[in-house]
Amino acid sequence: MAIDPAKGTAVHVRSVNKSFGDGAARLHVLKDVHLEAYTGEIMMLVGPSGCGKTTLLSAIAGTLRIDSGEIDVFGNELQQMRNSALTRFRAANIGFIFQQFNLIPTLSCAENVSVPLLIRGIPASTAKKRAREALDSVGMGDRWNERPGKLSGGQQQRIAIARALVHEPPLVICDEPTAALDAANGEIVLDLFRQVARSANRAVIIVTHDSRIFSYADRIARMDDGRIVEVHHVIPGEAPHFEHELPH
Numbered sequence: 097m098a099i100d101p102a103k104g105t106a107v108h109v110r111s112v113n114k115s116f117g118d119g120a121a122r123l124h125v126l127k128d129v130h131l132e133a134y135t136g137e138i139m140m141l142v143g144p145s146g147c148g149k150t151t152l153l154s155a156i157a158g159t160l161r162i163d164s165g166e167i168d169v170f171g172n173e174l175q176q177m178r179n180s181a182l183t184r185f186r187a188a189n190i191g192f193i194f195q196q197f198n199l200i201p202t203l204s205c206a207e208n209v210s211v212p213l214l215i216r217g218i219p220a221s222t223a224k225k226r227a228r229e230a231l232d233s234v235g236m237g238d239r240w241n242e243r244p245g246k247l248s249g250g251q252q253q254r255i256a257i258a259r260a261l262v263h264e265p266p267l268v269i270c271d272e273p274t275a276a277l278d279a280a281n282g283e284i285v286l287d288l289f290r291q292v293a294r295s296a297n298r299a300v301i302i303v304t305h306d307s308r309i310f311s312y313a314d315r316i317a318r319m320d321d322g323r324i325v326e327v328h329h330v331i332p333g334e335a336p337h338f339e340h341e342l343p344h
């Protein structure tokens with residue numbers, strides 16, 4: 097199935113390499129990675145533990161510098177940006193849900209969710225109102241004044257999702273967004289991501305091991321040992337078929 101030409105390219109990853117460590121301990125984690133994500137779609141990235149998924153997401157989100165190659169996000173080449181410009185670009189354009197939720201323990205849920213708005217100069221009263229709306233959308237409206245440490249893993253995950261969506265970034269990147277969620281909350285969250293992907297000029301990239309949510313994907317890219325080895329177009333109503341078994 098060809099990509100709809102009306103869709104724009106949100107992310108273009110070209111020949112990306114990334115290693116960690118030096119000398120004999122050097123680990124080549126991303127090996128000449130090529131990948132595209134389009135506006136109007138949910139793209140899922142799957143693959144075995146340790147194959148480089150979080151590393152690739154971090155590079156696309158601009159939180160990790162690559163060794164070589166290019167990562168273009170909405171026409172902006174991340175490697176060309178200085179750290180300060182990259183930080184501003186990220187704050188305005190990318191909502192990132194980390195594998196470890198990275199909530200700030202000393203702030204309430206509403207304050208955590210307000211952070212992306214406050215960074216963008218939105219007045220505190222407006223930020224608080226929007227934060228509480230975002231918490232409502234993930235079913236956490238009644239816990240707005242609590243500290244994250246008092247919440248379960250699934251509840252913390254939903255706070256992190258509200259924080260990633262509250263400023264309506266054009267690119268939403270999520271590392272295992274449903275890992276701690278039950279089926280009902282997983283559906284609520286995926287419906288939110290679908291709304292993002294269906295609004296104009298926005299895109300969603302999700303790393304997941306959760307086969308329950310594959311049907312929400314427009315495309316699924318399979319990664320193995322630092323490379324993208326297969327990209328599958330999901331046909332609505334059909335179970336995704338891969339040439340190789342997916343990891344569970």
Ligand SMILES: Nc1ncnc2c1ncn2[C@@H]1O[C@H](COP(=O)(O)OP(=O)(O)OP(=O)(O)O)[C@@H](O)[C@H]1O
Pocket residue numbers: 116117123125143144145146147148149150151152195
């Ligand atoms: N900051 C780092 N320093 C050194 N090695 C790292 C670093 N980050 C990741 N690695 C290594 O890179 C490899 C890929 O890690 P990554 O976190 O990208 O895997 P993953 O596909 O997200 O796995 P999982 O499904 O378990 O989350 C691993 O071998 C890991 O040990």
Ligand SMILES: [Mg+2]
Pocket residue numbers: 149150151195271
């Ligand atoms: Mg990971």
